Amino acid sequence: MQSSVEVLRGDVPGTEYRFKVLRFGPADIAGPSAYLQAALHGDELPGVAALHYLIPRLKLAEREGRLAGRVTVVPFANPIGSGQVFFGEHLGRFAFGSRTNFNRDFPLLPSDDTSGLPGDEAPLPVEKRLKARLVKLALGHDLVLDLHCDSEGLSYLYIPKPLWPHMADLASCLGSEAVLVWDGGSDGAFEEAALSPLVSLPQDSPEWARRAVTTVEFRGQVDVAPETAEADADGLYRFLVARGTIVDAAVAPPAPYAGLAVPLENVEMTYAPTGGAILYHVRPGDRVRAGDLLCEILTAPGEPGGAHEVRAAQDGLILTRRSHRMTTPGDDLLKLLGTRRSTTAKPGALES
Ligand SMILES: [Zn+2]
Structure with a gap:
């Protein structure tokens, strides 16, 4: 595992933001690659807890030579939102400076080429530079999973229409109780930015079956517990095995998905x-x-x-x-x- 730190200049002198990126497997490995991030909304932490249990399993797979594709993990994707505490209340959904939702307004690119995105020197608010940075980190991976949660809720997924039902394996692995299949736009959610380079593909392209892009909603904000986190990590692991990113003969193929799948x-x-x-x-x-x-x-x-x-x-x-x-x-x-x-x-x- 390689651990590195991304640094973002703050908007005023004397401030900066940092977040960790963990990378597993060599960059030139040929199998399906995966990108997972959590806490883009800074107060949504079931995904962070799931990664706490997944990361040791990724380390083990790497050590045992069972990684067929590279995996990138960003456990706390939004240091700005993670630090927003207002009179004792943690508010991680909207940027205090602009009231913009941290999961909207991402740049939508026509390809995986991110060279045109603004760098940290650009005269832009730090939340925009953070969004550009996350897109740079994510694009180029075959499987992109953005781990969120709702206020109180069941475990469910947002999945773009061209990827359904190809992604029923993820819904099965995670034990999702519903899938919301969306079409059109999402106001620039991270998921839409990850999908954007694919939208020109024909619907019958075989590429859809090997890709995954989703917003995972791991229940509600207070559902941060060892039991659910371990089960969620296990589901993510089994999905990575099913897609060929990890090799593990002990993991059975996913059962057919039995939950609901409905249009948004x-x-x-x-x-x-x-x-x-x-x-x-x-x-x-x-x-x-x-x-x-x-x-x-x-x-x-x-x-x-x-x-x-x-x-x-x-x-x-x-x-x-x-x-x-x-x-x-x-x-x-x-x-x-x-x-x-x-x-x-x-x-x-x-x-x-
Ligand atoms: Zn969220």
């Missing part, structure tokens, strides 16, 4: 009609019928008219809900995975 437009984003205390009546994993009570927003507890009901727009599965309990008008409350297109579906990412 079927997700019912459910919003708060008013501000107040959220009283959820459902949790991730629950199945609901159209019209079922999902939650109440309490504005005047115990008084007539003091609870505002939010009901299911269609039949489906509760995929996620928020971990906070005080909401504001228009705030996201939950994601309901429906069986038909949502009447409020819109292009781009589900959330800001």
Whole structure:
């Protein structure tokens, strides 16, 4: 394993950011290469915990000569977001300086040639230079996995349409309970930047079957535990074996994927009609019928008219809900995975 440190100049004198990159296997090794990063949203840590268990297994595979492809791992991909603490609250989703989501606005390139991307000397805010740096690190790998989590949620994946169902093996290995298949744009999520050099390939190109690009959502923000992390690491390891990056005869091929795979437009984003205390009546994993009570927003507890009901727009599965309990008008409350297109579906990412 080679460990190196990426350095980014801060936006003001006296500041800089650093993050580690771990590389396994020689650069010229011929098998499928893999890139994994975690904590792009600085407060989403199940992926970090999974890598804690995966990295020793990669080291062992390297030591035993069982790496057929190189592997690059960035355990904390966003030192800016990792360091954003506001009055004791860690806020890692949006850059404090611009309110830009750290997982939007990545450069979308037509090929793996990253020579045109800005370097650290460019007169750009550090968050933009970080995004360029991560794209430089990731492009050129066959398998690109960006490890995130939701607020509270099931384990699920975002997968670009041309890669489905080729990537059903990953969903099987990770025990994902749902796959959201997206088409069109994602407002420049990292996943879209990793996909961008491939989009001109014809749909029937054999290249799709050997590539993987995904945003992995490892449940919710507080689901950081040895048991889930070890299981997630095991799933990632088995996927790398299935794709031929690691050789391990003891690992069985993935079983057929048995979970849901639905178009992104079927997700019912459910919003708060008013501000107040959220009283959820459902949790991730629950199945609901159209019209079922999902939650109440309490504005005047115990008084007539003091609870505002939010009901299911269609039949489906509760995929996620928020971990906070005080909401504001228009705030996201939950994601309901429906069986038909949502009447409020819109292009781009589900959330800001
Ligand atoms: Zn995230």
